[in-house]
Amino acid sequence: MKKLMYFLITAAIAVSAAACTQSGTDKNGSGASVDISVSESSITGESDTESSKEESSKQESSKQESSKQESSKQESSKQESSKQESSRQESSKQESSKQESSKQESSKQETSVQQSSVQKASEPEHSKQEQSSKESVPQTSREPEKRIPPAGAVGNEPGRFSHELFTVDEYYEPIKSGAMEIEVVTYTHAGHEKKASVYLPPNYDKNKKYNVLYLLGGVSANQWCYFKPGVDDPFRNILDNLMTCGKADPVIVVGPAFYPSDDIRIGDADFDYLNKDFRDELRNVIIPTVETKYSTYLTDTTPEAIEASRKHRAIGGFSMGSSITWDVLAKDTDLFYYYLPMSGGNFSAEGVDYKVDLGDTLKNSLDRLGYNWNDLFIFSCEGSEDHTKNRMEQVINDFKKNHSDIIRFTENDKSKGNISYILKQGANHKYPHAYQYICNGIVAFWNCR
Numbered sequence: 001m002k003k004l005m006y007f008l009i010t011a012a013i014a015v016s017a018a019a020c021t022q023s024g025t026d027k028n029g030s031g032a033s034v035d036i037s038v039s040e041s042s043i044t045g046e047s048d049t050e051s052s053k054e055e056s057s058k059q060e061s062s063k064q065e066s067s068k069q070e071s072s073k074q075e076s077s078k079q080e081s082s083k084q085e086s087s088r089q090e091s092s093k094q095e096s097s098k099q100e101s102s103k104q105e106s107s108k109q110e111t112s113v114q115q116s117s118v119q120k121a122s123e124p125e126h127s128k129q130e131q132s133s134k135e136s137v138p139q140t141s142r143e144p145e146k147r148i149p150p151a152g153a154v155g156n157e158p159g160r161f162s163h164e165l166f167t168v169d170e171y172y173e174p175i176k177s178g179a180m181e182i183e184v185v186t187y188t189h190a191g192h193e194k195k196a197s198v199y200l201p202p203n204y205d206k207n208k209k210y211n212v213l214y215l216l217g218g219v220s221a222n223q224w225c226y227f228k229p230g231v232d233d234p235f236r237n238i239l240d241n242l243m244t245c246g247k248a249d250p251v252i253v254v255g256p257a258f259y260p261s262d263d264i265r266i267g268d269a270d271f272d273y274l275n276k277d278f279r280d281e282l283r284n285v286i287i288p289t290v291e292t293k294y295s296t297y298l299t300d301t302t303p304e305a306i307e308a309s310r311k312h313r314a315i316g317g318f319s320m321g322s323s324i325t326w327d328v329l330a331k332d333t334d335l336f337y338y339y340l341p342m343s344g345g346n347f348s349a350e351g352v353d354y355k356v357d358l359g360d361t362l363k364n365s366l367d368r369l370g371y372n373w374n375d376l377f378i379f380s381c382e383g384s385e386d387h388t389k390n391r392m393e394q395v396i397n398d399f400k401k402n403h404s405d406i407i408r409f410t411e412n413d414k415s416k417g418n419i420s421y422i423l424k425q426g427a428n429h430k431y432p433h434a435y436q437y438i439c440n441g442i443v444a445f446w447n448c449r
Contacts, residue, residue, distance in 0.1 A: 161444040163411040165381075165424060168436050171241035172234055178202035179240050182227045185254075187289045189281045192260045196286065197223045198294070199236060201243050201250030206295045211312045211446050212252045213340075214286070215438065216321030223257040225431075238435055248442045252294055256286050258324065278324065279332055287313075287335065307334045314445055316340025318434040319388065323347050326395060329378065330361040334369055339378045340441040342434050345391030358395060359403035366406060373406050378419040379444045381437035383427025396421050420444070 180200040187194055201210065217225030226235050242248045258278045287306060291298035297312040299305045315336045317325040322344030329339045330346075346358045366375070382392040399407040399419065410417025422440075427433040 161412050161414070161420075161447075163420065163422065165422060165436055165440050166247075166443075168238050168242070168439050171238040171439075173241070174232060174237050175202060175240045175244050178244065179236070180204050182229045182233065182236065184223075184229070185290055185293060187285050189285045190260065190277060194257055194260075194281075195223050196254050196256040196290065197227045197229070198290065199227060199239060199253040199255075200294070201252065202240050204250075204295075208250075209295055209297050209312075210250055210252045211314070212254060212291060212294075212296055213438075213442065213445075214254045214256065214282070214313075214315045216256070216258060216315070216317030216324050218319035218321060221257075221321070222259065223255050226253075226255050235431075235435055238439065242439050242442070247447070248439070249446050251442055251446070252290075252296065254286070254290050256282075258321075279328060282315075282328070283332065283335060303334075310335060311337045314338035314340060314441070316342065316438065316441060317344070318342045318431065318437075319344045319429065322388075322392075326358060329376070330358050330365060333362070333365045333371065333376060337376055338441075338445040339376065339380075340438065340445075341378070341380045341392075341395075342437045343382055343386050343388045343392065343429055345388065345395045357398075359398060359407070363403065363406050373408055373418050374415075376418055377414055377445070379441040380419065380421045381433075381440075382421070382423050383429065383433055384423055384425045385428045386433075387429055389423075414444075 179202055183198040183200065185196045185198055187196070204210075215226055227233055228236075239251075239253065243250050258281075283306070287298070288301040290296075291309075292301060297309040299309070313336050315325055315328055316339065317323070319342075322341040323346055325339055325341040326344075326346035328336065329341075366372070369375075380392070380396070382389050386392075400409065407419055408417040409419055409421065411420060422437075424433065424436075
C-alpha cells in the first residue's frame with residue numbers, strides 16, 4: 001500500500017514539474033530548472049509515524065484495560081479474603097464463648113457440690129437421726145410435681161415467705177373433684193374415749209407421705225370446731241382449693257378434742273388438765289394413733305422416731321388453743337418443729353399462774369435437747385381488733401426484751417429468724433380470720449424451705 005502511494009505521488013510530482021518547467025521557460029526565457037524531488041523516506045516516514053502512533057495508542061489502551069481488570073481481580077480477592085478472615089474470627093469468638101460458658105457451668109456445679117457438703121456437715125444431730133430413720137424404711141418413689149409458686153412464697157428463694165397475708169376469700173367453693181370425706185379417729189386416754197377429726201388432702205394417696213398439722217380450738221371447742229362432717233364445709237373447701245391450685249403442698253390436718261370427753265368441760269380456772277394431761281395425750285396417744293393410721297413420715301411410735309420426724313409436724317391453735325400451743329412449744333419442743341399460735345397468749349398471759357416463765361422454760365428445753373434457735377419456727381398471728389391482742393403481745397414483747405438469744409424475729413426469712421409475728425388490721429376474734437392465718441402458716445412452714 002505504501003509503495004502504491006509512493007508511485008502515485010511521484011507521478012503527480014513529475015507531471016507538475018514538467019508543467020512548471022515549460023511555464024518557467026516561457027516566462028523567464030532561461031533553461032534553469034527547480035528541484036522539487038521528495039525522498040521516499042520522508043513520505044514513508046510520516047506515514048510510518050502515524051501508523052506507529054495509532055499502534056501505540058491501541059497498545060496503551062490495551063494495557064490500561066488489562067490494568068483495570070487486574071485491579072478489579074485484586075480488589076475482589078481482597079474482599080473475599082476479608083470475608084474469610086471475618087468468618088474465621090466470628091467462629092473463633094463463638095468457640096471461645098462456648099468454652100467460657102462451659103467453664104462457668106463447671107464452676108457453678110463445683111460450688112453447688114461444695115455447698116451441699118458444707119450443709120450436710122453442719123446439720124444438727126437430730127436432723128441426721130431423721131435422715132437415718134427415713135433411709136431405714138423403704139419408701140415409694142415419687143415423681144416431682146409441677147406446682148405454681150405459692151402465694152406466700154417469695155420467688156424460689158429458700159426460707160423466704162411473705163409478711164403480707166394472702167386472702168382465701170376465693171376458696172370457699174367446693175373443688176370439682178378429688179375432695180375427701182372428713183374422717184374420725186377414736187382413741188382412749190385416761191379412761192375416756194376421745195375422738196379427733198381428720199382432714200385428708202384431695203386425692204389422698206396412701207403411697208405418698210404427708211406432713212401433719214394438729215389444730216386446737218377455743219375454750220368451748222371440740223373435734224368439730226374446724227370441720228363440719230356431712231355438710232358443705234367452708235374450711236375444708238378452703239384447704240382443698242389451696243392444695244389443688246398448688247399454693248401449698250398436700251397436708252393432713254387433725255382436729256383433736258382437748259377436753260376429757262364431749263360431755264366433760266373444764267372450768268375457766270382449771271387448766272391443770274390442759275397444762276399436763278393433754279400434753280401427755282399428744283405425745284403418747286394422738287400422734288402415734290393418727291400417724292400410724294395414715295401415710296406420714298413417722299416410721300414407728302418410739303420417742304426417737306417421733307422426734308426424728310418433727311420437721312414434718314406442726315401444732316397450732318386459736319384462742320385457748322393458742323395458749324396450749326405456746327405451752328407445748330416451751331415444754332414439748334421435741335414433738336413439733338412448727339408452731340402456729342393465733343389470737344391468744346400463753347397461760348400466764350391468760351391470768352393462770354404456773355410460776356413458769358415461757359421464755360425461760362423454752363430455753364431450758366432447748367438446752368436439754370441440744371437444739372439451737374433455728375431448730376424451731378413460730379408463725380404467730382393476731383387481729384388488731386381482737387380482745388386477745390394484749391395477751392398475745394405480752395408474749396411477743398417478753399421474747400423481744402428478754403430472750404433474744406433464743407428467739408429471733410423475722411418478717412419473711414426463716415434463715416434469719418425463728419418467729420414471725422403478723423398483726424392483721426381490722427381482724428376480730430372470729431374463726432374466718434383463723435382460716436386465713438392457718439393457710440398462710442402452712443405455706444410458710446412447708447412451701448418456703
